[in-house]
Amino acid sequence: xxxxxxxxxxxxxxxxxxxxxxxxxxxxxxxxxxxxxxxxxxxxxxxxxxxxxxxxxxxxxxxxxxxxxxxxxxxxxxxxxxxxxxxxxxxxxxxxxxxxxxxxxxxxxxxxxxxxxxxxxxxxxxxxxxxxxxxxxxxxxxxxxxxxxxxxxxxxxxxxxxxxxxxxxxxxxxxxxxxxxxxxxxxxxxxxxxxxxxxxxxxxxxxxxxxxxxxxxxxxxxxxxxxxxxxxxxxxxxxxxxxxxxxxxxxxxxxxxxxxxxxxxxxxxxxxxxxxxxxxxxxxxxxxxxxxxxxxxxxxxxxxxxxxxxxxxxxxxxxxxxxxxxxxxxxxxxxxxxxxxxxxxxxxxxxxxxxxxxxxxxxxxxxxxxxxxxxxxxxxxxxxxxxxxxxxxxxxxxxxxxxxxxxxxxxxxxxxxxx
Numbered sequence: 001x002x003x004x005x006x007x008x009x010x011x012x013x014x015x016x017x018x019x020x021x022x023x024x025x026x027x028x029x030x031x032x033x034x035x036x037x038x039x040x041x042x043x044x045x046x047x048x049x050x051x052x053x054x055x056x057x058x059x060x061x062x063x064x065x066x067x068x069x070x071x072x073x074x075x076x077x078x079x080x081x082x083x084x085x086x087x088x089x090x091x092x093x094x095x096x097x098x099x100x101x102x103x104x105x106x107x108x109x110x111x112x113x114x115x116x117x118x119x120x121x122x123x124x125x126x127x128x129x130x131x132x133x134x135x136x137x138x139x140x141x142x143x144x145x146x147x148x149x150x151x152x153x154x155x156x157x158x159x160x161x162x163x164x165x166x167x168x169x170x171x172x173x174x175x176x177x178x179x180x181x182x183x184x185x186x187x188x189x190x191x192x193x194x195x196x197x198x199x200x201x202x203x204x205x206x207x208x209x210x211x212x213x214x215x216x217x218x219x220x221x222x223x224x225x226x227x228x229x230x231x232x233x234x235x236x237x238x239x240x241x242x243x244x245x246x247x248x249x250x251x252x253x254x255x256x257x258x259x260x261x262x263x264x265x266x267x268x269x270x271x272x273x274x275x276x277x278x279x280x281x282x283x284x285x286x287x288x289x290x291x292x293x294x295x296x297x298x299x300x301x302x303x304x305x306x307x308x309x310x311x312x313x314x315x316x317x318x319x320x321x322x323x324x325x326x327x328x329x330x331x332x333x334x335x336x337x338x339x340x341x342x343x344x345x346x347x348x349x350x351x352x353x354x355x356x357x358x359x360x361x362x363x364x365x366x367x368x369x370x371x372x373x374x375x376x377x378x379x380x381x382x383x384x385x386x387x388x389x390x391x392x393x394x395x396x397x398x399x400x401x402x403x404x405x406x407x408x409x410x411x412x413x414x415x416x417x418x419x
Contacts, residue, residue: 004113004128006126006128008124008126009035009075009076010035011032011035011036011037011075011076012035012036012037013036013038014037014038014075014076015037015038015039015040015073015074015075016032016037016038016039016040016074016075016076016077016078017040017042017070017071017074017076017077017078018032018039018040018041018042018077018078018080019041019042019043019066019070019077019078019079019080019081019086019087019090020043020079020080020081020104021041021043021044021045021046021047021050021061021080022043022045022047022080022081023047024080024081024082024104025041025043025047025050025078025080026047026049026050028078028080028114029041029050029053029059031117032078033053033058033059037076038060039058039059039060040059040060040062040070040074041054041059041060041061041062042061042062042064042065042066042067042070043061043062043063043081044063044064044065045063046061065086066086066089066090066093068089068093068096070093071090071093071094071097071099072097074094074097074099075099076099076100076101076102076112077090077091077094077099077100077101077102078101078102078104078114079091079101079102079103079104079105079110080104081104081105082104082105083105084105084106087103087104087105087106087109088109090103091103091109091110091111094111095111100112102114107131108131113128113131115127115128115136116128116129116133116136116137116139116140117140118140118141118143118144118147120144120147120148120197121197121201123147125140125143125144125147127139127140127143147197147200148193148196148197148200149196149200149218176249176250176251176252176253176254176255176256176282176283177250177255177256177282177283177284177285178246178247178250178256178257178258178273178277178282178283178284178285179198179255179256179257179258179284179285179286179287180258180260180264180270180273180274180284180285180286180287181195181198181199181257181258181259181260181264181287181289182195182260182261182262182263182264182268182287182288182289182290182291183195183208183210183211183212183215183259183260183261183262183289184212184261184262184289184290184295184375185261185262185290185291185292185295185296185374185375186210186212186261186292186373186374186375186376187212187375187376188212188213188214188215190290190295190375191212191215191289191290192287192288192289192290194287195287195289196215198257198287199215199218199219199257199259200218200219200220201255202219202223202255202256202257203223203224203249203254203255203256204223204224204225204226204246204249204254204255204256204257205219205223205224205225205226205256205257205259206226206228206242206245206246206256206257206258206259207225207226207227207228207229207259208228208229208259208260208261208268209228209229209261210261210262210401211259211260211261212376215259224249224254226245228242239269239272242258242273243272243273243276246258246273246276246277246282247276247277247280247282250277250280250282250283251280251282258270258273260289261289261292262289262290262291262292262293263288263289263290263291264286264287264288264289265286265288266291266293266315266344267317267344267345270286274286291315292344292374292375292401292403293315293342293344293403294342295374295375296371296374296375296403297342297369297371297374297403297405297409299371299374299375299379299418300369300371300374300379300381300418301381301413301414301416301418302369302371302405302409302410302412302413303409303412303413304340304342304405304409305339305340305409306409306412306413309408309409309412310338310339310340310407310408310409310412311339312337312338312339312340313339313340313341313342313407313409314334314337314339314340314341314342315342315343315344316329316334316341316342316343316344316346317329317343317344317345317346318343318344318345318346318347318348318349318350318353318404319344319345319346319348319349320349321349321352321353322349322352322353322356323352323356331353331356331357331360332356332360333360334357334360335356335357335358335359335360335361335362336360336361339407340405340406340407340409341357341405341406341407342403342404342405342406343403343404343405343406344403345400345401346404347370347393347398347399347400347402347404348400350370350389350390350393350404351390353404354368354386354387354389354390357386357406358386358387362386362406363386364385364386364387365385365386365387366385366386366406366407366408367383367384367385367386367406367407367408367409367410367411368383368384368385368386368389368404368405368406368410369381369382369383369384369389369404369405369410370382370384370389370393370398370402370403370404370405371402371403371405372398372399372400372401372402373401373402374403380396380398381418382396382398383410383411386406389404
């Protein structure tokens with residue numbers, strides 16, 4: 001077989017013709033748009049996903065069959081149809097105009113192939129395997145995993161945020177960098193792909209108590225790990241010290257990952273850390289995380305919304321009791337609403353919270369549940385009513401961290417088995 005000549009195309013602002021509006025086109029078009037291509041799609045029909053791109057003005061659609069003149073001005077042609085005769089007509093028109101053409105129906109008749117691709121920040125890996133797509137995908141996945149977990153050499157190349165040189169992502173134009181990363185609700189596999197990738201290339205990791213321990217076990221040996229839960233100050237002073245550490249390390253030129261349980265901005269004080277970085281002139285970006293307020297109920301078989309049951313859900317912090325003057329939660333309004341209430345950090349104040357909700361309108365028979373350490377091997381679930389949830393939770397020995405859910409959604413999936 002003739003050897004292929006590998007090449008990376010710069011398609012920004014350049015016309016790419018896609019013929020076909022089915023599943024193959026749905027897979028191919030997003031990568032073309034990500035590369036900045038000006039996509040012309042020709043097909044009598046479209047998938048809903050492609051139609052949404054047309055509606056958003058991101059691609060141009062000609063609702064008809066292919067005509068040879070459609071190739072004019074194109075830098076690349078992607079044939080995404082399974083009709084061999086129609087595909088041959090497209091590739092013939094492309095060949096006549098000396099435009100490279102990818103064919104989904106017959107790679108041997110194509111003048112270009114689409115490789116199996118893995119992306120890791122500024123690194124893009126494209127794999128071909130002599131026409132064997134399965135083998136290419138296996139090799140691609142192995143490389144992608146090595147980049148993600150840091151086992152491949154040369155992966156210590158941070159992503160490019162504001163304040164960094166886009167041409168050379170590893171060269172900051174400002175002293176150091178901070179990324180606030182949400183680690184998710186407890187299961188280490190629930191951190192986002194981007195969060196795990198940035199964690200693999202960090203110089204310094206400042207971690208919260210609720211961060212999954214297995215994520216820390218994967219850090220490179222030379223990484224400085226700061227356990228934020230062991231900083232010896234009161235709550236306010238501890239936060240000041242955390243701010244000082246991440247700013248000082250970044251100013252010294254380090255790539256700092258502030259790793260927080262759940263999502264950085266859902267009762268995670270990530271906003272305070274972002275402000276501290278901004279005031280110090282340190283570039284800071286945020287990688288959202290899966291919040292336990294949704295994840296913990298979900299793995300316990302409780303959807304926070306459900307058609308015909310709840311059209312709204314409210315997430316509140318229960319670390320301050322309802323009768324405390326410093327509480328910012330409008331507990332009377334929560335008592336009068338019909339939707340789902342999800343309470344984080346409310347186990348200690350659960351007796352006062354339940355009593356307040358019932359005082360202001362919630363029936364004692366309203367379903368309630370408590371989920372301890374959701375998504376982890378220590379997960380425990382107690383289902384009750386608002387009237388007896390305090391006693392049942394105490395009897396079960398439930399301990400923090402735990403999420404409290406109040407509302408009819410608690411029993412919405414009662415017939416669905418939970419793993």
